Amino acid sequence: MRNLMRHLTDSLTSGREVLLCRVVATRGSTPQKAGAAMLLTPDGGQIGTLGGGCVEDEVRRKAAGRIGRDGAELYSYVLNHDYAWADGLICGGKMVILAECPRGPGQLAYHQAHLGLLEAGLGFTEAVALDPEKSGASTLGARFLFDHEGAFVASLDGREPAAEIAGRVAPLDQRPRPSESGGVAYLPTMPRIRLIVIGAGHVGQAVAELAARVDFDVWVVDDRPQYANRERLPNARRLIVGPMGIVLRDLDVTPHTYVVIVTRGHGHDQEALQHMAPTVAPYVGLIGSKRKIRLIFDTLLDEGISEEALARVAAPVGLDIGSESVDEIAVSIVAELIARRNLGADAHSARKSALAPRPA
Structure with a gap:
C-alpha cells in the first residue's frame, strides 16, 4: 500500500491522471478484503491488486473510462457461479469497489496525509x-x-x-x-510491526527479505559487517552492527516489536534471549533444537530470567511444516509472524510452551 500511495501522490504532484480503485466492503469469501487497492494509469499500467481474476479484469474495463472524469462510482460484485467457473475458484462472497480519478483541490493534501500515516x-x-x-x-x-x-x-x-x-x-x-x-x-x-532479526546468517537473511515483502519493518542485528550489509540485506529498514551485548541492551523495543533470534551459535542465542525475553515485545521467537532450547532456558532461569518471560517465547520458532532448506525455514517463521500479526495472541493458543517443568 505504501508503494501505491507513493505513486498516487507523485502522480497528483506532477499532474498525471490516474484511477484509484479500492475495495471498501466485502462479505463472505473473497479474493481480497476491504482496504485492498489498485491504481491504474492511462497507458494500462497497474499498481496493487483487487485479487486478480474476472472481477479485477471487469473493474479495469469499466473503470478505465473514468480516467479524467470527476466524481466516484461504486461497483458491486456477487462472486457467484459465473465468476467461480471463470476463475476456477468458489468464493461465494460479495465485493464493493469504489473507483475514482483523484482530481481537484484537497486531493493531494489528503493523500499526502494518508501516505504520512502509512509511513509513520x-x-x-x-x-x-x-x-x-x-x-x-x-x-x-x-x-x-x-x-x-x-x-x-x-x-x-x-x-x-x-x-x-x-x-x-x-x-x-x-x-x-x-x-x-x-x-x-x-x-x-x-x-506496522517492527521485526528485529538477530543474526544475519543464511536463515536471518532469508527471514529478513521475506518479512520485508509482507510489510514488516525489518531491522537486522549482527556483530559481523560482512553479513549485516546492504548488499546482502537491501530491503532491511535498519542494519545494526556491533557487539551483541551493547547493541541488544540499547535496542528500542516497543509493544509493536517482534523479535526472531537466529544467530550463529548457542552462546549468541542465549545472550540475545537474555536481553529480549524480559522486554515488552509481544512475540519473541528462538530457533534451535528442543535440547538446545531446554539448555538455554535452564541457564537463563538460573541467571534470574523469570519463568513468565521465558514461557511466552516461541521456541522452536516457526510453524511445523517439515522445513528442511533455509528458504523453507524462513517460510515457516514468517508464516508464524503473519499469523501473530493478523490473529493476535490467539494464533499461538495451541502452541505448547517450550518451558516444561525441570526435573526435581
Whole structure:
C-alpha cells in the first residue's frame, strides 16, 4: 500500500491522471478484503491488486473510462457461479469497489496525509462514504482520516466529519476489522510491526527479505559487517552492527516489536534471549533444537530470567511444516509472524510452551 500511495501522490504532484480503485466492503469469501487497492494509469499500467481474476479484469474495463472524469462510482460484485467457473475458484462472497480519478483541490493534501500515516506506521482508520444520504457526507466517496488515537486528521473536502462518523471509529487496540455502518465504510490499518532479526546468517537473511515483502519493518542485528550489509540485506529498514551485548541492551523495543533470534551459535542465542525475553515485545521467537532450547532456558532461569518471560517465547520458532532448506525455514517463521500479526495472541493458543517443568 505504501508503494501505491507513493505513486498516487507523485502522480497528483506532477499532474498525471490516474484511477484509484479500492475495495471498501466485502462479505463472505473473497479474493481480497476491504482496504485492498489498485491504481491504474492511462497507458494500462497497474499498481496493487483487487485479487486478480474476472472481477479485477471487469473493474479495469469499466473503470478505465473514468480516467479524467470527476466524481466516484461504486461497483458491486456477487462472486457467484459465473465468476467461480471463470476463475476456477468458489468464493461465494460479495465485493464493493469504489473507483475514482483523484482530481481537484484537497486531493493531494489528503493523500499526502494518508501516505504520512502509512509511513509513520502507528496505525489509523479511513472512513469512506458509500451512501451520502445515510452518512450525511457531502458526496459518494467522501473520505476522512483518523489517527491511531482516533483524532481527526484530514478529509478530501476539508470538512470535519459528522459526529456520528467520528464516534464509530473503533480503537485500534481492540483490533477492529473493516466494517460498514450508517452508509460509511470503516477501514482500519493496524500499526506496522517492527521485526528485529538477530543474526544475519543464511536463515536471518532469508527471514529478513521475506518479512520485508509482507510489510514488516525489518531491522537486522549482527556483530559481523560482512553479513549485516546492504548488499546482502537491501530491503532491511535498519542494519545494526556491533557487539551483541551493547547493541541488544540499547535496542528500542516497543509493544509493536517482534523479535526472531537466529544467530550463529548457542552462546549468541542465549545472550540475545537474555536481553529480549524480559522486554515488552509481544512475540519473541528462538530457533534451535528442543535440547538446545531446554539448555538455554535452564541457564537463563538460573541467571534470574523469570519463568513468565521465558514461557511466552516461541521456541522452536516457526510453524511445523517439515522445513528442511533455509528458504523453507524462513517460510515457516514468517508464516508464524503473519499469523501473530493478523490473529493476535490467539494464533499461538495451541502452541505448547517450550518451558516444561525441570526435573526435581
